[in-house]
């Protein structure tokens with residue numbers, strides 16, 4: 001459980017994080033979403049006590065980070081910037097970190113195998129590729145068997161294999177009841193892994209919703225119907241609160257009738273249908289609808305946004 | 311690299327009683343860090359070679375010079391100072407190591423991992439200092455003792471001979487090792503204060519090498535009163551067998567020198583705790 005309350009961070013007169021209040025629950029993967037410079041990494045640095053909030057608080061498992069007796073057990077973090085001495089081997093890096101909490105070679109061996117770094121574990125971390133560096137960062141994060149796993153852009157630099165591995169890893173960590181908090185500016189990635197989303201823009205909270213809710217909120221309710229009997233069908237469907245438009249031959253866009261209703265009407269009148277598709281927004285579109293409005297990132301609910309976008 | 315990865319995060323939960331971070335565990339962690347960097351070995355090795363090699367070399371040069379020795383300046387007639395001739399170079403290596411142990415973490419980003427593991431931060435500073443001090447003291451002590459006996463072996467039979475038991479000699483030799491250790495701690499303090507390798511090394515060398523020269527240019531009355539308290543001069547007192555009166559008493563001088571290192575460490579500790587990593 002991560003709980004941020006009115007969390008604010010200013011660097012000089014630049015406000016990186018602006019009055020964020022949210023919590024991240026255990027048992028699900030929570031995506032931390034926002035465009036570049038939204039304040040995701042800054043928030044994460046504050047969560048692990050590296051940066052001090054200008055105001056507000058953030059706790060992990062109900063405790064401020066400095067008050068954690070066993071910090072590596074409370075939370076394991078992969079930060080955006082590398083946090084490894086380039087001249088030290090991956091193995092010694094993990095050994096040194098583990099030593100602070102009483103972990104020895106056995107646990108280091110386990111996480112080295114877990115992230116697939118066995119063969120290069122004794123090489124200088126400075127010589128690692130981006131993907132190997134990410135794997136080492138993930139190994140460091142998992143070292144203390146943490147209740148909360150927090151990863152800043154974990155798929156950066158990973159190959160397809162690695163990306164698929166991360167997705168599985170995140171889900172199984174959440175499945176074990178851990179809190180999993182993962183940042184990304186790639187909506188498509190979040191759509192595949194996250195169940196819940198905390199979205200920020202310019203340091204402000206834009207949304208704290210489940211992925212399902214977010215998709216539903218931007219669902220326009222439009223159904224695309226393909227039929228050679230477009231005119232006949234349009235007449236049959238017409239009624240109170242129903243809008244029908246047609247931008248191509250044999251294709252109708254229907255608002256106000258569900259695909260089930262349309263299908264039933266077509267069957268009843270023996271009209272052939274070639275296509276019957278509810279037009280759902282992709283998560284990407286939902287996100288753009290919510291954050292793309294660049295005029296001002298007001299703290300707003302999903303409903304406001306979708307209404308304005310519609 | 312292997313692409314074979316398991317998807318279960320921790321097949322066996324680590325077997326540990328308690329995972330609390332303790333000062334001792336942080337000490338162990340810092341020891342692992344220090345011994346796992348090749349630069350530690352190289353720098354300490356360089357210090358060793360400078361201390362022993364120069365001590366023996368200068369002793370040898372002295373034996374060839376005694377006949378034509380003209381000026382009885384300090385050092386020329388002091389066999390202990392001859393044996394400790396390498397300290398001036400050794401201190402640079404050890405000072406740089408002290409700086410690097412700290413600033414290497416900042417330049418590579420390691421500090422973020424370190425402080426995430428030890429959020430209270432100060433235990434890291436204490437542990438780093440303690441591990442570094444013990445290792446440096448051990449290496450310096452072995453080196454200066456070796457340098458002393460090596461030099462004595464060469465000087466034996468000449469009128470430059472002395473013994474370890476002679477008045478002030480043992481104190482000067484051990485004092486040299488202590489001085490070197492505190493130079494390293496001063497370097498660490500500057501590292502915590504400045505967080506930059508170049509900056510901290512420049513500051514350290516300025517304190518040790520430049521400040522004495524600058525003060526030498528000042529009017530004699532100033533230099534006479536302030537001079538002995540300058541870091542370098544205060545530190546030298548403890549490894550000088552018989553001062554020429556321009557230095558503080560040995561342990562007073564050493565205490566003053568330790569004061570500088572303590573000041574730097576405290577200032578570094580304040581920055582460490584107060585500022586974002």
Ligand SMILES: Nc1ncnc2c1ncn2[C@@H]1O[C@H](COP(=O)(O)OP(=O)(O)OP(=O)(O)O)[C@@H](O)[C@H]1O
Pocket residue numbers: 011014015016034035036037038039040041042043080185
């Ligand atoms: N140490 C710092 N000093 C000054 N400004 C900073 C600092 N750290 C971050 N910022 C600023 O704060 C804002 C938020 O940055 P942050 O790195 O948290 O964004 P982000 O959401 O992680 O972006 P990205 O997706 O690009 O990683 C940016 O405008 C950045 O320039």
Ligand SMILES: [Mg+2]
Pocket residue numbers: 040041042080152
């Ligand atoms: Mg970022």
